[in-house]
Amino acid sequence: MNEVKVKGLITVVEGLTSNGQAFVNIDDVMMRVPGFLPGDKIELELSAGGKVVGAQLVEPSPERVKPDCFFHGPCGGCDLLELSEKGRKKEKQAMIARTLNRIQGGNEAYLHSFSSSREIIRYLPRMRLHQSRNYEERESGYLPSEAFASQLPGGVVPVTACAIVTQALARRLIAARKILNQVPIFLESLTLMSSSSDRSDRVVGHAVLMKGRPAGHHYQDLTKIMRAANLKGLSVANHEGKIKDVQGSVSVTGLIAPEVDGGPYDAEPSFFVQGNIFQNQVLIRKVVELCKPAPDIRIVEGFAGAGNFTLALAAKGARVEAIESHPGAVRTGVKNINRSGFADRLMLVEGDAIKELSRFKAEPDVLLIDPPRTGTPSIGRTLAKLQPKKIVCVFCDLEACERDSANIIRSGYKLSEAAGLDLYPRTHHVELVCLFEKA
Template identity: 25%
Template sequence: MPIAIIQSLDHEGRGVTRSAEGKAVFVDGALPGEEVEYSVVRKKKTFEQAEITRIIRASAQRVTPKCAFFDKCGGCSMQHFDSNAQAAAKQRVLEDAFWHIARLKPAIIYPTVVGAPWGYRYRARIGVRHVPSKGGVLVGFHEKRSSYIADMSSCQILPPHISDMLPQMRRVIAGLSVPDRVPQIEIAVGDTETVLVFRNLVELSDDDLAQLRAFAEANAVQVWLQPAGPATAYCVHPDAAPALTYSMPEFDVTMNFRPNDFTQVNIPINRVLMRRAMQLLDPQPGERIADLFCGLGNFSLPIARSGATVIGVEGSDALVARAAENARANGLAERTEFYAANLFEATEDSMAAFGKLDKLLIDPPRDGAHAVVSALGEDAPRRIVYVSCNPASLARDAAVLTYEKGYRLIGAGIANMFPQTSHVESIALFERD
């Protein structure tokens, strides 16, 4: 079997080396600087995928994974890598994306936003499978490179009370009349409430509902059912369920959300990222600022709290309605306007329709905001703060802003929103004269 020294990490957290033929080899579980023996599991024309068979010389940054199921579960990919080193590696991924995709280097590298490395995942969607050959019901994330559900009884990245509940979730589903018709559980943890949404493909019996209510009561959680799309989710227990909320005390804002609304997975990191975004945006009373891909108002309301007028735009009608409700509940309705629009089809005319903007905050999904940045006209805002969950699409959009729209990339840095995974959340500042 081939032996090689690992040169770097790729954007998925795999070690990168070169084969004797010069092809890139991506080695699962390998770290930079390590000498490893590996076995190729997949060959392509320009690259190979491999897994470690033996570590000859380990990195000083290699650590023992905290989770007993790390080898099989696909929920994490970097538990074998020291937490501080993970953040540094993600910063390099961001800088490499800027350089290789856009030939750009940020003038300033912002300090990494970091938080607790464990128990941080307040939002999760876990799979459920009825597998008699493995003892019944499995509840967990998918196995690595597989559609199977990992056989796990705890999870170190979920909040401890959720991790402790996994065996009970298995038991309650196994006790239902249709254990093979509940394929998924959505977990949403707020400041005071925890909701579990059970996706049910068929109607449950009265006895099934009684078991779910007993489970909810015993674990002090809300249990919901979702018989079809997200809009069909409803609470089974308790009868008068308090709303899910998360707060941003620094900005005197509390957000209400439904369990299947999009919200940031890591609430503590979201608060620190919010502070960074507000420092870079520097909203002032009287300014008109657009928040694009605004969701339920996560950035809009802190911006409005500064005294600026905020125009929030989001593709989902339901989230636009939720953002407006949150603005009213926080006393910010007079400083906010929310609109539903498909920003992936933005044009110069559609952007101009929002009127003169002083500043812009963009927080798109993984595909980025290419249509938005391409549609910016001569009267575009002088400052843009771009929050990204994909370094590649951020770098692509940065090239448009820099080479076509006259902006400068002032600074960029990461927020370690998903410790133990390869996911890179980042923030960048662009300005033009």
């Protein structure tokens, strides 16, 4: 047992860590206090070892608000609903500032104005549902937050409404959940995706089967899901992600390079697309601004997806050599490239960017990477071989940003510019686009 050393220590929550946990500073030591918000006045109990063993709210932050979602808490989505929009924007900018201060030279880099999302609801073009693992209490819905996971025997939150998904998805939520409750439990997940247009009601789906469940055995169940949820197409993959069947057409438009001539370009629900139909355009413009594409510029791009940045850079005249690991994204990206009208200066190949970027011809003018939340821990080895003149990184995790930036700086670069964007309002997530140049 932890012996309580200090009781009744009153302090104020200073901010959020990069993973959204509240923290305080006691004698210059950062201590995490999950469950609180910036500005909360709390009373702490510390152990003899100086660890937090208890905390309770004394006075709520002036930025605390009542959540506008009935499912807040159990749902693992919008974790900052109890913080006002003003408070969320302020804290996200503070999170960026703290991250930059921990990066060598980060406080000297030019920081662009923070870009808030134009809309904080109806921005997300995808929705992922899961079937309950409780065969007696059939339910389906979203995955729960970590704090509530043990309290939900079926492992899902049976949401009946969601404010952040597009209208087309919101209209299908109840019907999709209802049919998932009726068919046998055989899916790991069902992802629905809509276009970016409010005028379009087109929605497609991607089903991932549980291990050992063949697609053919559940053909009728999949057809029922497609009809009940009014899906225009449904792709089906095994538990390893390999697509085994496609019914109808699974493409939607408006989510890839929405402002680039030659479109609209396609996306599919089996692979990642940016999660904010309003902010994606802002993000693309910022990446283009930092890459400075021109006819005499060669850009190597990792984690290219279906061409979201690739097409925008080539549209400005740059030659772009891109790599992407997801076969469906590559197939769709090649189709988008062929449609663009400037395929002569574009190349997209399938491969693991982390392992294979260094195989590209050395000394490109720009290396652009948009890695997953895990970042690119081996970026140093890539840079040693590729030797780009400058690097533009789109980070979606601040811890990964801090670690990868340190590796990039050790490889002979300096952080010159950074731009923060809010792609996921109502959550703690924030994007940071960084420009590194030769030191």
